[in-house]
Structures are given as structure tokens and as C-alpha cells.
Amino acid sequence: xxxxxxxxxxxxxxxxxxxxxxxxxxxxxxxxxxxxxxxxxxxxxxxxxxxxxxxxxxxxxxxxxxxxxxxxxxxxxxxxxxxxxxxxxxxxxxxxxxxxxxxxxxxxxxxxxxxxxxxxxxxxxxxxxxxxxxxxxxxxxxxxxxxxxxxxxxxxxxxxxxxxxxxxxxxxxxxxxxxxxxxxxxxxxxxxxxxxxxxxxxxxxxxxxxxxxxxxxxxxxxxxxxxxxxxxxxxxxxxxxxxxxxxxxxxxxxxxxxxxxxxxxxxxxxxxxxxxxxxxxxxxxxxxxxxxxxxxxxxxxxxxxxxxxxxxxxxxxxxxxxxxxxxxxxxxxxxxxxxxxxxxxxxxxxxxxxxxxxxxxxxxxxxxxxxxxxxxxxxxxxxxxxxxxxxxxxxxxxxxxxxxxxxxxxxxxxxxxxxxxxxxxxxxxxxxxxxxxxxxxxxxxxxxx
Amino acid sequence: xxxxxxxxxxxxxxxxxxxxxxxxxxxxxxxxxxxxxxxxxxxxxxxxxxxxxxxxxxxxxxxxxxxxxxxxxxxxxxxxxxxxxxxxxxxxxxxxxxxx
Numbered sequence: 001x002x003x004x005x006x007x008x009x010x011x012x013x014x015x016x017x018x019x020x021x022x023x024x025x026x027x028x029x030x031x032x033x034x035x036x037x038x039x040x041x042x043x044x045x046x047x048x049x050x051x052x053x054x055x056x057x058x059x060x061x062x063x064x065x066x067x068x069x070x071x072x073x074x075x076x077x078x079x080x081x082x083x084x085x086x087x088x089x090x091x092x093x094x095x096x097x098x099x100x101x102x103x104x105x106x107x108x109x110x111x112x113x114x115x116x117x118x119x120x121x122x123x124x125x126x127x128x129x130x131x132x133x134x135x136x137x138x139x140x141x142x143x144x145x146x147x148x149x150x151x152x153x154x155x156x157x158x159x160x161x162x163x164x165x166x167x168x169x170x171x172x173x174x175x176x177x178x179x180x181x182x183x184x185x186x187x188x189x190x191x192x193x194x195x196x197x198x199x200x201x202x203x204x205x206x207x208x209x210x211x212x213x214x215x216x217x218x219x220x221x222x223x224x225x226x227x228x229x230x231x232x233x234x235x236x237x238x239x240x241x242x243x244x245x246x247x248x249x250x251x252x253x254x255x256x257x258x259x260x261x262x263x264x265x266x267x268x269x270x271x272x273x274x275x276x277x278x279x280x281x282x283x284x285x286x287x288x289x290x291x292x293x294x295x296x297x298x299x300x301x302x303x304x305x306x307x308x309x310x311x312x313x314x315x316x317x318x319x320x321x322x323x324x325x326x327x328x329x330x331x332x333x334x335x336x337x338x339x340x341x342x343x344x345x346x347x348x349x350x351x352x353x354x355x356x357x358x359x360x361x362x363x364x365x366x367x368x369x370x371x372x373x374x375x376x377x378x379x380x381x382x383x384x385x386x387x388x389x390x391x392x393x394x395x396x397x398x399x400x401x402x403x404x405x406x407x408x409x410x411x412x413x414x415x416x417x418x419x420x421x422x423x424x425x426x427x428x429x430x431x432x433x434x435x436x437x438x439x440x441x442x443x444x445x446x447x448x449x
Numbered sequence: 450x451x452x453x454x455x456x457x458x459x460x461x462x463x464x465x466x467x468x469x470x471x472x473x474x475x476x477x478x479x480x481x482x483x484x485x486x487x488x489x490x491x492x493x494x495x496x497x498x499x500x501x502x503x504x505x506x507x508x509x510x511x512x513x514x515x516x517x518x519x520x521x522x523x524x525x526x527x528x529x530x531x532x533x534x535x536x537x538x539x540x541x542x543x544x545x546x547x548x549x
Contacts, residue, residue: 176501
């Protein structure tokens with residue numbers, strides 16, 4: 001495979017898949033179907049169920065997404081069901097627009113929902129589009145689902161040979177070979193989730209700008225002596241044909257074919273979330289992030305191993321002495337290594353890994369703001385097309401994605417897809433109280449109990 | 450900057466405003482710049498370590514991105530050395546990857 005011919009690991013994975021493993025053609029979905037199914041495309045779930053704990057175990061799943069890819073994939077769109085009255089969820093395979101009711105008594109909801117640009121795991125009621133297999137999994141937990149409209153697909157096994165080949169290579173090799181096998185395993189499914197457009201930039205003389213503006217969907221223009229136009233590559237082709245017919249013109253679409261199929265990507269991530277459900281709803285679990293779990297109880301040894309989908313003990317038998325979980329990809333912990341040395345680890349989005357001390361994490365936990373120097377940070381501006389690289393200070397504080405009440409998780413409540421008004425006011429008041437208590441009174445109360 | 454016509458430069462950007470490629474027609478050739486980070490999503494140092502080749506010899510100096518660089522011969526030479534090593538180590542790492 002010629003590395004020069006690819007633009008990303010995902011493209012490289014796809015080329016290898018297509019040349020050595022693909023047995024069935026994969027269809028590109030029509031734009032309207034792509035747009036609808038894209039609503040069901042969520043990433044991995046991340047949740048904090050408890051802020052502070054002592055004696056913690058840390059596990060992750062071996063190659064969660066490749067493991068999810070072993071499941072039957074949605075393949076050929078066979079029917080659109082506008083009326084789902086006589087259709088049972090159990091016998092349906094595909095994507096469904098549904099009304100969801102998650103009981104407010106649900107302690108750890110697991111079905112994602114996009115609201116105001118964020119993914120939340122709410123209780124309450126809303127409408128959404130989901131992969132049928134994820135709905136089947138959550139119904140068993142007490143979710144009530146009303147089917148509205150269905151996009152029925154055939155099932156196919158697309159990836160088993162590919163995944164097994166590269167997982168075996170990863171498991172049995174070392175160094176660069178292992179790393180490449182890992183990259184190829186984890187990057188293939190993401191290719192299918194690509195949006196069906198990219199953005200082309202073109203520098204044109206201002207005199208020629210009008211012709212460009214007439215024939216492109218423009219995202220942004222930077223005007224100087226020349227204009228730099230950022231335009232969507234794949235504009236609506238049928239619309240363009242109609243326009244050409246009406247105006248007796250011959251405008252051309254800058255079509256750059258992106259061979260995506262979001263149904264496959266959405267199914268893979270849904271299967272991965274399904275696999276994580278037992279770990280998320282376990283009351284011992286303190287924090288989960290996509291494929292990992294920090295928990296107060298050791299996992300059943302039969303679930304641990306080096307096979308795909310099995311759990312791996314990230315600490316190799318060592319127990320974390322104290323862990324603080326602040327939010328999505330924001331946590332820190334410490335432990336004694338086998339030589340008895342105290343080792344501290346930190347993960348905080350936007351801050352290089354392990355550069356925060358456990359005391360830093362404690363300070364953030366009780367509401368303090370701390371500052372850190374970050375060297376060679378890139379500042380990129382599309383307004384003036386300037387890239388600046390400089391050392392800078394960053395302030396780090398806990399923005400509380402989903403605040404805990406008395407250090408315990410309380411799910412977000414929504415009604416008909418919107419934040420519950422009373423609940424929002426209550427939450428704001430609650431957050432204020434929690435912040436005040438943590439900052440000024442009793443950090444020790446939380447840490448020592 | 451005087452060697453090419455600005456209209457010969459174009460690029461592809463993804464939906465999060467990250468460059469996929471920058472193309473430029475110059476000297477009768479099409480030059481295409483790609484981001485190696487999209488192919489091997491790790492730092493150049495880690496990439497070099499992975500493939501067992503020599504990586505960066507010095508850390509990036511943030512003054513390299515200041516145009517005053519061209520008025521400071523020592524810094525300019527440091528930048529040239531840095532860039533040459535950067536390109537050399539990336540090439541060597543990709544060369545090994547290609548032949549695996």
C-alpha cells in the first residue's frame with residue numbers, strides 16, 4: 001500500500017480493507033438518509049458517578065470498537081416504514097425514529113441524546129433516531145420506546161476477517177508492527193462516519209469572485225487583494241441540475257466523492273455502548289469513559305483476558321489508593337507501584353497527560369482555579385489566515401459537566417427533549433450550594449468519608 | 450512568495466477546520482502538502498521512537514514562527530537545522546512504514 005497516496009489512517013485502513021478483505025460492496029447512502037441516520041451517530045459514553053473514592057480498580061475493554069465491528073452491520077436499505085404500528089422492535093433491524101420515555105427513577109441512564117450541542121444521558125422524554133439493537137438493549141432496563149418511523153436494513157458481516165487478522169497481529173507483535181495493527185484496527189469504522197462534504201479553499205482574484213459565489217455554497221470568505229473562498233465540496237447535485245436547466249447554464253459541482261456510510265459507523269458505536277452497559281449500571285462504577293471503567297469492586301475474573309472484548313486490568317493487579325473524577329476526561333489518581341513508590345496520574349482535557357499533581361486535582365475538585373504554562377501552543381485564525389505558535393498560560397477549573405449532589409450522580413432530566421425548567425433552576429441552585437460548600441467548608445468531609 | 454500565482458494554491462479542509470491537504474502549482478509541478486499527523490496520529494518524537502529512527506535533536510523554539518527570524522542569522526540557521534531534521538526523521542519513519 002502506497003502511504004503517499006493516503007491522507008489519513010482511516011483512508012489507509014479502508015484501502016487495506018478494500019484490497020484484501022472486502023467481500024461485499026458498501027453503498028453510499030443518499031444524502032437525506034445519511035442526514036437522518038447521522039442523528040443516531042453518538043460516540044462513547046463518559047460519565048462521573050462519584051467524585052472521590054479510595055481503593056479503586058481500573059479496567060478497559062480490549063479493542064472495544066473493533067470488537068463491536070464483529071456484529072452484524074446494517075447493509076442494504078430495504079424499506080422505509082412510515083407506519084410502525086404492526087412492527088415489533090424485536091424483529092426489526094435498522095434505524096428508527098422513536099419517542100423515548102426513560103423513568104425518572106433510572107439511576108444511571110445509558111441512552112444518549114444531543115441537546116444544545118452536547119451529548120447527555122438523560123431521564124425523561126424525548127424524540128430521537130437510534131440503532132434498533134441499542135433500543136432493544138435499553139428496553140430491558142426499563143426504557144419505554146414508541147416506534148414512529150423505521151429504516152429497515154439487511155444484516156451483513158463486513159469486518160470479522162479484517163478485525164481478527166489485525167487483532168491477532170496486535171496481540172502477538174511488538175513495537176511498530178503492534179502500533180500499526182492497532183491503528184488499522186481502530187480507524188476503519190470512523191471512515192464510514194465521515195460527513196459527505198469537505199471544504200475546499202480557493203484563492204481567486206476579486207474580479208472573479210462573483211462567478212464563484214454563484215456556484216458554490218460558501219462557508220467563509222477572507223477578502224484581501226485576492227479572496228480566499230472556503231466552499232463546501234459537495235453541494236446538492238439534483239438542485240444544481242435543476243438550476244442549470246432553468247438558467248440554461250452549465251455550472252459544475254465541485255464534487256469530491258466521500259465514500260462514507262454513516263449507518264455502519266453509527267451501528268459500530270451503538271454496539272460498543274451496548275457492550276459497556278453492564279459496567280455503567282454497576283453501582284460500584286465510579287467513572288466510565290468509552291471503553292474504560294474505574295470501579296470499587298474487582299471485575300469478575302472470567303471477563304478478564306487478552307481476547308477481543310474482554311477486560312484488561314490497566315493497573316496490573318495494583319489498586320489505586322485515591323481517585324478524583326471531575327468530568328469528561330478529567331480525572332486524577334495515585335497508587336504505589338511494585339517498588340513502593342507513589343505514582344500520580346492525571347488526565348485533563350487540553351492539558352498534557354500526567355502534568356497535574358494529585359494536589360492540583362484536589363484543588364480543582366474543591367473549586368479552585370489553577371494556572372499552568374503550556375509551551376508552543378498553536379493559535380490558528382481563519383479570519384486572517386494566520387498561525388501563531390507561542391508559549392501561553394492556561395487556566396484550569398472544573399466546569400462540572402454534570403455536577404454531583406453530595407458526591408453522588410444525579411441524571412439530567414428533560415421533558416419533550418428540552419431541559420426541565422424547574423429542574424434547571426433547581427440544578428443551578430444546587431450547583432451554587434455545592435460549589436460553595438466544596439470551596440469554603442469541607443473538602444475533608446468528601447475526601448475522608 | 451513571488452514564484453507562484455496565488456490562484457494556483459488550493460486546499461481541502463475537514464469539517465473541524467483542520468487541513469487535509471494544501472496543493473500548489475509551482476515550477477511546472479504540482480506540490481501537495483499533507484499532514485502526517487492524520488496518517489500516524491502521534492508526535493514526531495513518538496513516531497520516530499516507534500520506528501527506531503533519530504527524532505528531533507532540539508525542541509521547537511516559538512521564535513521560529515516570528516518573521517523577525519529572517520533578521521537573526523543564528524536563529525535562522527537553527528530553524529533550518531530543526532526543519533531539516535524534522536523532514537529527515539519523518540521521511541525515514543514513513544520509509545520504514547512503507548516497507549513493512
